Amino acid sequence: MSLSVEDRQQALQRMQCEIFDLVVIGGGITGAGVARDASSRGMRVALVEAADFASGTSSRSSKLIHGGIRYLENLEFGLVFEALSERQKLFTMAPHLVHPLKFLIPIYRGGRVPAWKMGLGMWLYDALSLFEAPEMHAFLDQKELFHEYPLLQKRGLTGGFTYYDAYMDDDRLVHETLRSARAFGAEVANYTRVTGCCFENGKVQSVECKDIETGLQFNLRARHVVSSVGPWTDVLGGQFWSHWKPRLRPSKGVHLTFSRERFPLKDAVVMGAENRIVFAIPRHEMVIVGTTDTDFDEDPAEVVTNQGDVKYLLDVIHQYFPGAWITSKDILGCYAGVRPLIDDGAQTESKTSREHEIWTETCGITFVAGGKYTTYRKMAEQTVAQVLSFFPIEDQVRFAHSQTLAPLNPLVTDVTLERARSDSPYWSQMSQLPTEVTALLADRHGGEALAVMRSLPFSQERDPWMWLWCVEAIHAVKHTMCLHLADFYFRRTPLVLSRADHGMAFVESVAAVMGNFFGWSESRRREEINALQNQVHRELSATFSFDQT
Ligand code: FAD
Numbered sequence: 001m002s003l004s005v006e007d008r009q010q011a012l013q014r015m016q017c018e019i020f021d022l023v024v025i026g027g028g029i030t031g032a033g034v035a036r037d038a039s040s041r042g043m044r045v046a047l048v049e050a051a052d053f054a055s056g057t058s059s060r061s062s063k064l065i066h067g068g069i070r071y072l073e074n075l076e077f078g079l080v081f082e083a084l085s086e087r088q089k090l091f092t093m094a095p096h097l098v099h100p101l102k103f104l105i106p107i108y109r110g111g112r113v114p115a116w117k118m119g120l121g122m123w124l125y126d127a128l129s130l131f132e133a134p135e136m137h138a139f140l141d142q143k144e145l146f147h148e149y150p151l152l153q154k155r156g157l158t159g160g161f162t163y164y165d166a167y168m169d170d171d172r173l174v175h176e177t178l179r180s181a182r183a184f185g186a187e188v189a190n191y192t193r194v195t196g197c198c199f200e201n202g203k204v205q206s207v208e209c210k211d212i213e214t215g216l217q218f219n220l221r222a223r224h225v226v227s228s229v230g231p232w233t234d235v236l237g238g239q240f241w242s243h244w245k246p247r248l249r250p251s252k253g254v255h256l257t258f259s260r261e262r263f264p265l266k267d268a269v270v271m272g273a274e275n276r277i278v279f280a281i282p283r284h285e286m287v288i289v290g291t292t293d294t295d296f297d298e299d300p301a302e303v304v305t306n307q308g309d310v311k312y313l314l315d316v317i318h319q320y321f322p323g324a325w326i327t328s329k330d331i332l333g334c335y336a337g338v339r340p341l342i343d344d345g346a347q348t349e350s351k352t353s354r355e356h357e358i359w360t361e362t363c364g365i366t367f368v369a370g371g372k373y374t375t376y377r378k379m380a381e382q383t384v385a386q387v388l389s390f391f392p393i394e395d396q397v398r399f400a401h402s403q404t405l406a407p408l409n410p411l412v413t414d415v416t417l418e419r420a421r422s423d424s425p426y427w428s429q430m431s432q433l434p435t436e437v438t439a440l441l442a443d444r445h446g447g448e449a450l451a452v453m454r455s456l457p458f459s460q461e462r463d464p465w466m467w468l469w470c471v472e473a474i475h476a477v478k479h480t481m482c483l484h485l486a487d488f489y490f491r492r493t494p495l496v497l498s499r500a501d502h503g504m505a506f507v508e509s510v511a512a513v514m515g516n517f518f519g520w521s522e523s524r525r526r527e528e529i530n531a532l533q534n535q536v537h538r539e540l541s542a543t544f545s546f547d548q549t
Contacts, residue, residue, distance in 0.1 A: 001410075002179075003478075003481045005477065007182065007481065008188075011046070012218075014046070015046050015189065015220045020223070021391075021399075022038050022044070024048075024225075025047075025225065027174070027178065029174050030369075030379060031047055031226070032053070033376040033379065034384060035181040039181050039185050040184045040406075041399040050192070053178060053188075054171040056300065057230050058171065059174075059491050062281065063283070064101075065090050066374060067087065068374075069125055069270070072121045073121075079355055080125070080128050081128045087165070090166070092414065093406070094409070096417055097168050097408075103267060104161070104162050105162075106153075119161065133164045138161070145159065149267075152321065176408040177376075178481075179409065179480070180406075180408045189211075189481075190481055192210070192212065194207045203364050204365055205221060206219040207219070207220050213483070224387050225365045226365075226367075233369045249346075250340060250341065252309075253292055253338075254334060257335075259287075259500070260282060260286060262326070265280055266282065276293055303336045303337065303338050304538060304542065309336070310542050332497060333543070336539075340370055342370040354371065354372055355370060358379075366383060368383045381404060411447040412448060420445070420450075427442075427450070433458055433464050440468065441471075455475065469509070470510060472492060485528035486531050488514065502536050511528055
């Protein structure tokens with residue numbers, strides 16, 4: 001399942017001369033899902049992404065596959081049911097990317113939601129998952145909580161509920177979905193921006209594209225076009241039609257990251273803050289705390305964390321974990337994203353619905369926006385079904401069968417993943433790599449891990465972690481169309497967010513590996529390193545300069 005620079009070249013060539021059944025604009029999770037669904041039905045599909053895949057909202061989420069416990073309060077039962085049923089499917093479709101995670105909701109005296117109501121919500125949550133959650137919810141009394149969660153604020157704590165949802169690697173979920181779409185025959189190209197649209201007799205004929213890497217401009221012809229550009233929906237709509245009426249109410253969300261040593265959480269904790277909730281989410285290497293929810297009407301590409309966001313999240317941490325003494329100096333990293341919410345006229349950002357909307361303009365362009373990561377497969381299925389309703393009946397029959405419930409990566413199923421995990425100590429003996437390194441490769445790549453390991457022989461003079469990120473870089477360029485060093489650091493690995501040095505200890509070696517592959521000159525290599533460092537500085541500057549007074 002290759003997705004390399006050669007695949008990109010081939011895709012761009014085909015895009016200049018063929019007519020596709022469907023052109024998908026945007027390579028976040030929504031576009032990737034639509035491309036996979038449509039190509040799995042046998043449609044000829046082309047997907048173009050303006051920057052790196054998943055560089056928009058789809059690498060900036062809370063990284064949860066969840067029903068959304070808080071939507072129960074808004075009585076959005078349909079949304080929660082759909083999300084919980086998709087969660088169940090994703091456990092088997094992508095066992096290397098979606099993992100069960102236990103959550104605690106602590107209950108405090110005088111809290112916004114009384115314990116009885118929370119208990120009712122917990123039963124409802126289990127029922128809406130058809131009692132298929134990894135474990136059912138449980139109540140813990142004050143004594144059990146003091147023992148199990150010693151860092152929690154003890155004053156006013158009366159009890160708490162535990163329940164299960166899941167965490168994931170959001171960016172990698174996009175890459176694996178695109179690899180699968182490619183395996184079904186879709187042509188995909190990143191760094192290819194749609195700049196306009198050509199109509200004939202009121203019908204869309206093609207979209208105008210620009211290859212950002214070379215400057216090449218071309219027309220990409222299609223029978224139908226899907227716009228899945230998330231928070232850019234109104235920008236693209238405005239580019240196509242001068243009379244476009246905005247549909248979105250974009251909202252900014254920020255997360256901070258901490259090392260697990262400094263903030264030792266064993267389960268995720270749900271914290272209440274000003275009528276919304278903030279999660280503290282432990283995952284392998286770090287704890288992620290977020291998110292904020294504030295209206296955002298600037299260019300989504302420019303979204304960054306500011307000092308107000310940092311202060312808001314640190315205040316919530318202090319309120320719930322006063323004894324942890326977390327300060328801004330403990331922050332490893334941060335990231336900000338823009339939710340592409342549909343404007344439903346709600347009073348506040350956090351009350352705006354997370355439902356998605358799909359609508360088709362008479363010219364043959366279908367828009368899909370809003371929704372959640374968790375439901376991307378379902379959204380994609382509904383989008384393609386709507387697209388097909390505009391096709392002749394024989395095509396509707398021909399393309400009726402979608403295959404999106406198959407594993408995203410046939411080399412990574414429950415069985416191959418377990419096998420890789422149990423083989424990893426043996427790999428470690430054979431290769432003289434530490435078991436932590438081989439275990440991490442097994443977890444990330446399941447049945448593909450051995451192939452990843454074999455791409456670069458390990459010699460004992462090398463630092464094993466350095467070697468690890470070099471083989472990951474080789475995998476990224478061959479199988480995820482990774483074109484730039486910053487794209488590797490930000491969206492193929494957790495390096496920027498999980499390490500105090502943001503992975504800079506490995507930068508020369510990784511740049512050398514990528515440079516060898518692409519034939520970069522010494523000056524190009526330096527440019528790539530500078531671009532990475534500038535991006536780290538731009539995105540993380542609020543935490544570098546946070547003023548605690
Ligand atoms: P995007 O990921 O933004 O993709 C759109 C793409 O279109 C971008 O890559 C962009 O470069 C591209 N594009 C734009 N213009 C053009 C053009 N002219 N030509 C070509 N390409 C173009 N959901 C969950 O289920 N769980 C969570 O835990 C969760 N947490 C969240 C936390 C935050 C802070 C935020 C902001 C969202 C969260 N969500 C979560 C929601 C989820 O992340 C989004 O719904 C989802 O990522 C949206 O994906 P998308 O593909 O629609 O948009």
